Amino acid sequence: MSPRNVLFLMTDQHRVDTLGCYGNPLVRTPALDALAAEGTRFDRFYTPTAICTPARASLATGLHPFRHGLLVNPERNGGSRDELDDSQPMFATRLMEHGYRVGHVGKWHIGRERGPESYGLDGEHLPGALNPFHHPSYTKWLQDEGFPPFAVREPVFGTAANGTGRGHLIAGRLQQPAEATLEAFLTERTLELLDRYAAGWKASGTPFMLSCHWYGPHLPYLIPDAYYDLYDPESVPLPASMAETFAGKPDVQRRYCEYWSSDDFDAAAWRKLIAVYWGYVTMIDHQVGRLLDALRSHGLWDDTAVVFTADHGEFTGAHRLNDKGPAMYEDIYRVPALVRVPGAPAQVSDDFATLIDLNPTLLDLAGVPVPEGCDGESLLPLLHGEPAAEGTRDQVVAEFHGHHFPYSQRMIRDRRHKLVFNPESVHELYDLETDPHELHNVYESPAYAGVRRGLTDRLYRELLRRGDPAYTWMSYMSDIGGGRAPDVDGVAAEVS
Template identity: 30%
Template sequence: MTKIKNILFIMADQLRWDYLSCYGHPHLHTPNIDRLAERGVRFDRAYVQSPVCGPSRASCYTGRTVFSHGATWNRVPLPIGELTLGDYLRPLGVRTAVVGKTHMVPDREGMARLGLNGSTEIGIRVSQPGFDPYERDDGLHPTPMLRNKGGTLHYNDWLRRQGYEGENPWNDYANAAEGPDGALLSGWHLKNSNLPARVQEEHSETAYMTMRAREFIEETGDRPWLCHLSYIKPHWPYMAPAPYHDMFGPETWLPAVRSEAERENPNPVYGAFMGMEVSETFSMQGVRETVLPAYMGLIKQIDDHLGRLFSWLEETGKDKDTMIVFTSDHGDYLGDHWMGEKELFHEVSVRVPLIIYDPRPEADATRGTVCDALVEAIDLVPTFLEATGAPSASHRLEGRSLQPLLHGGTPEDWRDAVFSEIDYAFYAAREALDVDVSEARGYMLRTARWKYIHFKGFPPQLFDLRHDPDEFEDLGRNPDYEMVRQEMHSRLLDRLTSRKNRVTMTDEGVRALRRDEDSSGILIGKWAP
């Protein structure tokens, strides 16, 4: 089998699976992403390992679940010993770089212990989760935070060269509008979401990141590469440049998926999250209606720029040796289930789009098909390793390569459940529940029919997705479903205990050690020669 030379790994931030036309949105047309699906495989049931940016991305980069790799929230460092995509692919000569967001922070204590600093080549890679930071930009630069980081940002420098003045053009132009009296209207305030950003479209974050990805590919030349094009949008601040800010009117908005019954005696953890400010705000009349035009416009803008990038790859012939992956790190409630943001385990939060184009002839039979296998974000790393011919690292990786599914096969032992988890110690919901930071844990196991959620110290949640696809009726405390809960809890325990922590020795190393035991001269339990 031929090997993949290049990988374009595209991730949109906070993009719901159902806000693309190839996934069924009736009004938000995304022809370029749809065309990618026509050339590859669209996975219909793909799930992230945590519905939060940082831990979800850490799992995408390591191929390991959240409590295995330890980066449980956005500002929790990935431990220095964890291997990521760059560590696996760089020995093959693959230049592995990020353009955009990773939402990862360095393990500075670990680096200091080993005498590493961010100015050396190895220090840079360790502090940038294995990527070369070609254009690292997490897209969260309010002025006070920018000052705390030293006040520098490549995108700001570039904006100034385009004529945008001031200390922080990201904040004042790319994510702010202008009022009728010239006042600055911040994108951080949701009421301004349907106004056009002050930046010109061609200078916006999406346009800039697409440009930088193309520059990276051009500069790399014939050398193999993995480019992680990680878009900052449609994550908040929800603010789009003209003309994308008002492309989508009321006739295009999907109704909120929520029921009054959900607010009647809810699961305590779910109730605490519904009580947070962002959820109460999105539950107010008119809020989601103000946000939706920007959210949808930002997605449309990404699709337009990807169309230009895809066309360029085809014109240069690079599409013939480049695997293209399009996905998201999690969804967005947008007022569904009386919630804002993400965090919990409803489908709109934990389910993501996943489209993979494999240019090799072995994938011809599956082009334009839809795969309904249950797949997880941790499957990407083993997929990339198998595609490029890298060693499998099966003793460390917890995902499975998707290559058999891309090439028309379905292994008989493919998983029948997907797993996700949350460390909610960092939220006001945890304080409202008076839960200790070490106890704020939640775990989801979803099969074809059932979704079971275990919150440590609280009743579980259970949804029958066959009869309640909108997840309105929580059966977690219904006595009629005790047997189902017990079975799902047992399966969840199996999944939790199957995670891999012997990461420094391969399975073959274990077998070799066992074979060499007698020849070592250490004799245990022998009675006589």
């Protein structure tokens, strides 16, 4: 297969249920819905961990977080690595070694100091976890275009649980037109690179991979009035999991609810916040449409694969929580994923896949060999309509290492059940068929004893296969049939 161009689009902290193509009848996302209609929509797509830096590092390296070592965001570092090791090459580097031009615009957040230019990519490092409203490049662009500077009115804050007053900023009205937002700025920079890459493709056949990573719809939701008021709060349904009581669950979830002052907002306030979040999604969808239109106008639609996904989801009131954190619910682990490959069928995939799988998929698309040791598996056969081998994509395992404070968790999820292993607390087991909103922890229920043991055994075996050190705790502290413990060399042995 000849080398193929790639346009890679990524959002941050994006809930699956905010897109029309995933069943939301109210949110307007025409660009992404059209992309889904022409490509593959993955319905069981997951992040390897619901934290920005480790998730993005896993996408870039094709490695599980515990292997690449960037376990938390640098801003909240609990003692793990701050930068990738030089022995862990990114897929972008391999593409460049095979003649690709590679550009990156927008959020990077893979480490603390190094940006895309540090790895030879075309692009500027915009550091940090949140929209860099005061970055010199953005402020200069505003001045050059005659746009007003960044300013917010009517900010919405939570309340600090320790009684010190103001808590986290959640939302606010951005005093700029939509054309002046940072999202529009990032799109403009991407369009500039696309112009250059399209010219190179036409002149010499030089393939490219171009990424645009928007910071939204990550909170705080700071957007113009036109999008802030786009959706009527009265039409917004509250998440069913707002009925959360935290009964029989790790106490850290209740503490996290207090940390984000989630209960300080009444039903009307939550409906407005969710409506604003939806407006943010629609604003980004408009920018997606601009890039897809430009791809068509350059005559590249039939020569370019388009990928859209997110690094992880967001609670936005679900389970009486906000942001993301020490709870492995579907709200933050299941993410949207749309992939259009020219010539491949339009379809919906029910197979499990993760961000890590996109790493070898992009290399596969380009005809570049996937390096040994890559933890992902190419999705290209699935994208072309081939069925997954039996038993290969019937579960997903994810990990978590902390956010704001160190906290370790592991999760296994199959087509019906989910087990969350919490070393410091009670474990969790959910029957997603009878309890899709994950409100009832049935880990201790005698009726689920067989399911519990089966999932625990499968999680243990998978962690052991990966070399994830978490298996050592499970060896002695989990309900594993037959009993297992590591031998003196650190290799697990079954004990009859």
